[in-house]
Amino acid sequence: MLSISDYHYDLPDARIARYPLAERDASKLLEWRDGVIVHHVFRDLPELLTGNETLFFNNTKVIPARMYFRKPTGGLIEVFLLEPVVPHLVELAMRSTQAVEYRCMVGNLKRWAEGSTLERSLGDTTLRVTLLDKASMYVRFEWDDARMPVAKIIELAGEIPIPPYLNRDAEALDAQRYQTVYSKKEGAVAAPTAGLHFTPAVLERLAAKGIGLEELTLHVSAGTFNPVKAENALEHPMHSEQIVLRRQTLEKLVASEKIVAVGTTSMRTLESVYWFGVQLLQNPDAAFDIGQQTAIKPYHGTLPDRSTALKAVLDCFQRRGLEELYGSTQIYLVPGCQFHVCDALITNFHQPGSTLMLLVAAFTGGNYWRKIYQAALDGDYRFLSYGDSSLLWRGV
Incomplete structure (x- = not known):
């Protein structure tokens, strides 16, 4: 039993960002690491990283659906x-x-x-x-x-399908601002909103510091907005989304020291790749199709480490003569799950009682998400798709 009521909080309507800020990187950035919260501005991100990290961005592009x-x-x-x-x-x-x-x-x-x-x-x-x-x-x-x-x-x-909780019609500015500056692959019907804060200037400063910048593709579906209606969140039917994984991305992933997921969609993709590797170690002919229970159900035996699982996927590319691989995932990351790939997550502040709220709670560990979200509320942060950002390091 995983009670969804335990992952609700009071979100005043006035705290929902109906429109983006004039400057993408002027948003607030809450950093949470080892139980300590520090407040920044998003354009400070390059200074918060040491240089041994690789950021993985979802380059899907929202279509006027x-x-x-x-x-x-x-x-x-x-x-x-x-x-x-x-x-x-x-x-x-x-x-x-x-x-x-x-x-x-x-x-x-x-x-x-x-x-x-x-x-x-x-x-x-x-x-x-x-x-x-x-x-x-x-x-x-x-x-x-x-x-x-x-x-x-x-x-x-x-026309661009802005989120329903904005409670307004799409406007001309949304065609540009509900899109990341690095979007390339048409197909999403919702934006990977953690990436909305990045500007060319921030990306240039990250690269100048030696921080890796890599892209993957998960076409975000409307299922990302589906509310968790069951009191037992484990009974919620998780939506499926399509992934495109490229050999170059996988090679950089294998070689990365610290892995930072830019957004929950990037995190779901990266953790899905790990589980695909686990499946390949058991069955070399396995399809890249990650089910809802994959990260939840008990695993019999010792799970491989990150490097072993990712190398199994790279071996699959080489064995099948692939440059890119299409897959799908319903991975459901909830409290109690282990994270095998991502060391940090850049993400916005999510709806109460949502699957994304469960993911954040799982990643930060314990009940720390409440401390993080209360600090954001106390600090006058803006919430949801056009809201402010956070940099969360994996809890223990």
């Missing part, structure tokens, strides 16, 4: 892209110049008949969407111009 269509009768239908069905891989779907199918959330679903098609003009092409299956909300997207990939069609038709 929310679209609106008018029925011939005038009714408005909202279509929110969740995950591709055909083709299944996010990166293949983004590059496709042919019809694709997505699982969606549909607003005003009862007024959209199954099998019917809605159209919308996008300048030189017309986008047609067909509701294939009302129960599963599968939608097919087709357009006229075979030179245009899906990513471009979505850019023309959609």
